[in-house]
Amino acid sequence: MMVRATRHKNIDLAIEIAGVKFDNPVMVASGTFGYGKEYADLVDLNQIGAVISKTLTIVPRDGHPPLRTFETPSGMLNAIGLHNIGVDNFINEKMKFLRTKKTKVIANIAGSTIEEYVQVAEKLNSAEGLHMLEINISSPNVKRGCMEFGSRADLTYECVKAVKEVSRYPVMPKLSPNVTDIVEIALACQEAGADCISLINTLVGMAIDWKKKKPVLSNITGGLSGPAIKPVALAMVWKVYQKIKVPLIGVGGIMNTQDAVEFFMAGASAIQVGTVNYVDPQASVKIVEGLKKYCLENKIASMKELIGIAQQSPA
Amino acid sequence: MVYQKDSQVLENIRLGEDCFKLIFSAPEIVKQSQAGNFVHILVNPFSYPLLRRAFSIHEVNRQKGSLEVVFKVIGTGTEHLSRKRRGDTVNLLGPLGKIFSYPDKKDISIMIAGGLGIVPVYFLTRDLLRKKHRGKIYFLYGAKEKEQLYCLLDTRRLPRKKVETLYSTDDGGYGLKGYLDALLKQVLEKEEKSKVKIYACGPEGLLAKLSHLAREENLFCELSLEVGMPCGMGTCMGCVVKYKPDCNSPVTFKRVCCEGPVFKAQEVILD
Numbered sequence: 304m305m306v307r308a309t310r311h312k313n314i315d316l317a318i319e320i321a322g323v324k325f326d327n328p329v330m331v332a333s334g335t336f337g338y339g340k341e342y343a344d345l346v347d348l349n350q351i352g353a354v355i356s357k358t359l360t361i362v363p364r365d366g367h368p369p370l371r372t373f374e375t376p377s378g379m380l381n382a383i384g385l386h387n388i389g390v391d392n393f394i395n396e397k398m399k400f401l402r403t404k405k406t407k408v409i410a411n412i413a414g415s416t417i418e419e420y421v422q423v424a425e426k427l428n429s430a431e432g433l434h435m436l437e438i439n440i441s442s443p444n445v446k447r448g449c450m451e452f453g454s455r456a457d458l459t460y461e462c463v464k465a466v467k468e469v470s471r472y473p474v475m476p477k478l479s480p481n482v483t484d485i486v487e488i489a490l491a492c493q494e495a496g497a498d499c500i501s502l503i504n505t506l507v508g509m510a511i512d513w514k515k516k517k518p519v520l521s522n523i524t525g526g527l528s529g530p531a532i533k534p535v536a537l538a539m540v541w542k543v544y545q546k547i548k549v550p551l552i553g554v555g556g557i558m559n560t561q562d563a564v565e566f567f568m569a570g571a572s573a574i575q576v577g578t579v580n581y582v583d584p585q586a587s588v589k590i591v592e593g594l595k596k597y598c599l600e601n602k603i604a605s606m607k608e609l610i611g612i613a614q615q616s617p618a
Numbered sequence: 619m620v621y622q623k624d625s626q627v628l629e630n631i632r633l634g635e636d637c638f639k640l641i642f643s644a645p646e647i648v649k650q651s652q653a654g655n656f657v658h659i660l661v662n663p664f665s666y667p668l669l670r671r672a673f674s675i676h677e678v679n680r681q682k683g684s685l686e687v688v689f690k691v692i693g694t695g696t697e698h699l700s701r702k703r704r705g706d707t708v709n710l711l712g713p714l715g716k717i718f719s720y721p722d723k724k725d726i727s728i729m730i731a732g733g734l735g736i737v738p739v740y741f742l743t744r745d746l747l748r749k750k751h752r753g754k755i756y757f758l759y760g761a762k763e764k765e766q767l768y769c770l771l772d773t774r775r776l777p778r779k780k781v782e783t784l785y786s787t788d789d790g791g792y793g794l795k796g797y798l799d800a801l802l803k804q805v806l807e808k809e810e811k812s813k814v815k816i817y818a819c820g821p822e823g824l825l826a827k828l829s830h831l832a833r834e835e836n837l838f839c840e841l842s843l844e845v846g847m848p849c850g851m852g853t854c855m856g857c858v859v860k861y862k863p864d865c866n867s868p869v870t871f872k873r874v875c876c877e878g879p880v881f882k883a884q885e886v887i888l889d
Contacts, residue, residue: 337853341876344620345711357855365870372848372856377665379848386855386871530665558665581669581849582660584622584711 314595318352318606320550320572321473321498323434325352325407327591328606329563332554332577333358333411333437333477334383338397339404345584349405350591352573356393358411358439361422363389367444368521373510378531378556379578380508382444382522385413390423394430402432409475413439415447417458417465424470436472438463441479441504443526450504453479456491463495473498475552478543480535481507489543501552501575502543503536529578530556537569544570544611558586560593567606568613620851621646625710627702628684633768636691637734638700639676645683647712651675653720653742654842654880657687657712658850661698670711671695672847672875674738674819677772688737688769714850715879718742718840721815723752728805730798730828731759732820736769738842738880739817747780756805760786760798760820767792799827811837818842818883825888832883839883845874852876860887 316327330353336342339354348354366386373380388396393410401408410427414420420438427433440453440462452458459476467474476492478485480503492500505526510519518524536555544551553571557563558579566574579586594606603609625644633639647657658670673687691700702708718738721727727746729739736759743757757776761767764787773783785793786801794801798820806814816839818828825841832839847857858871859878863885872878872886 334855335849335853337851341851341853345622357853366855366858368860368871369845369858371858372846372854374667374669374846374848377668379669381848381854381856383855386858529668578668578848581854583709584851 314598327352328573329591330575332575335577335580340400350588351406353407355409357387358413359390361419373519378529380525382520382525390426407434409435411437417462421465424466428471436474438476441477443507450479456487460491460495467496475499478502479504485539486546489547499550503555532556541569567609570611622711624707627706637768639688641686648678648683648685651713652717653745654717655713656715657710660709661695667695676737725815726754726809726813728756728816730818732824733761735820738819755781757783758801762788764792829883841883843879847875850875
């Protein structure tokens with residue numbers, strides 16, 4: 304049985320971010336939900352605030368050889384290497400299905416060069432039914448592009464500005480936690496015209512096979528995700544919220560309603576759920592339901608009341 | 619259709635020192651299940667271990683709506699699962715994955731079951747028998763030693779008139795002393811190769827050998843692969859295998875969870 308949003312109908316979780324009106328503030332994170340249709344048997348996409356596509360590149364990519372993933376305590380490492388169908392196939396094959404759903408659609412984009420980011424963004428201008436771009440300047444698993452840009456404020460600025468200039472959609476850079484000062488990167492995004500910012504992507508980590516005496520992942524290092532990184536993500540949302548005006552979308556280890564609420568309280572206007580989709584494909588819809596219940600029980604009329612509320616009374 | 623269902627444990631049967639058979643009540647999943655499918659099991663609802671564990675389906679009872687999985691305790695996930703008792707509830711996702719291409723009545727089926735690789739080919743055999751399949755079936759079952767032929771009770775019950783069951787153990791404690799490929803050679807000598815359909819699952823070394831053999835001798839051979847899978851639904855791109863459908867194609871990657879776990883032996887590259 305799909306989880307149905309019927310019990311708390313009177314609570315409105317709708318939120319507007321960068322001019323896009325989301326039915327609720329729960330999004331499914333890039334790379335954890337395919338292109339949406341994969342989960343259609345199990346999840347009613349009409350009930351999710353937004354579906355964020357797997358990272359799209361200008362031409363399809365094959366990614367890294369196996370092994371690509373490995374489970375760690377309360378988390379997992381991945382080094383997929385941006386294995387994706389390419390932006391053209393996304394527009395021609397995947398948007399048709401997504402357009403039929405009430406969920407908002409966000410395309411996550413990347414390239415090896417800033418020119419490639421721009422090319423992908425330009426192509427997506429023709430995609431009917433799309434609502435926003437998420438700019439991947441944070442995947443730690445490719446040699447060129449992504450975290451190469453997102454770990455330097457000047458390159459972050461250049462990349463975000465270039466995409467913003469050509470795109471007809473609001474843009475949302477996704478930040479890496481693997482930086483000395485994430486606030487500096489967020490400021491660069493804001494200056495470059497970012498409409499909102501999502502944070503965080505995965506943390507660089509590795510695993511060693513002690514029997515084979517070698518790294519587990521073919522890429523040697525990978526990105527750590529899952530509940531293990533939630534405190535790190537929460538702290539970064541907290542810090543960035545204090546200096547940044549554009550809305551923040553919190554992501555990192557959110558497993559349930561309580562985790563989600565904590566991110567709103569730290570300063571997020573919306574949240575993304577990622578790794579938990581593998582554990583419970585219906586987690587996003589359950590969190591939507593949970594938020595409604597939470598608002599009802601705590602007499603919260605709008606999600607806006609919650610955003611950054613914990614900042615007002617630091618311990 | 620894929621279902622996500624809280625499923626009750628009907629029975630937990632110990633098959634050996636560290637090997638267990640769990641029987642679940644999962645009518646919707648069972649209804650749709652065919653040989654080669656797997657279920658993705660949430661071993662507990664907490665965050666450690668975090669991810670689901672994938673298990674091929676060993677057998678179903680379509681009247682009762684129950685399915686069986688067989689596993690060895692190899693880590694925290696399987697350890698948790700081994701402690702499940704009758705009445706416990708476990709979340710199942712399934713049926714998932716591509717199935718074997720079932721043989722037709724003119725074909726000679728050769729099942730190759732290496733250790734716990736018996737699981738999907740046993741299901742195929744049982745399903746063929748249920749469907750009153752008329753073609754000849756060989757069932758080759760091997761392990762290191764007799765104690766690790768965990769499903770001996772199941773294979774001994776296969777009807778002799780319909781299934782010719784042959785065994786091998788590395789130490790010769792049961793059946794032929796040696797490996798399964800030696801048994802396969804014996805069978806292939808007797809049968810017309812163009813009619814043979816081989817279905818196999820087992821340790822990587824065995825499957826790699828079969829992959830080479832299938833390529834060299836141009837045999838019909840399907841392998842069920844086993845890898846760790848975070849999502850099981852084709853979204854994480856984490857469970858890939860090297861794929862090269864013919865000598866002119868470049869090596870690409872296929873997802874074991876949804877483009878497999880059953881692959882043509884010639885088309886995958888196993889190191």
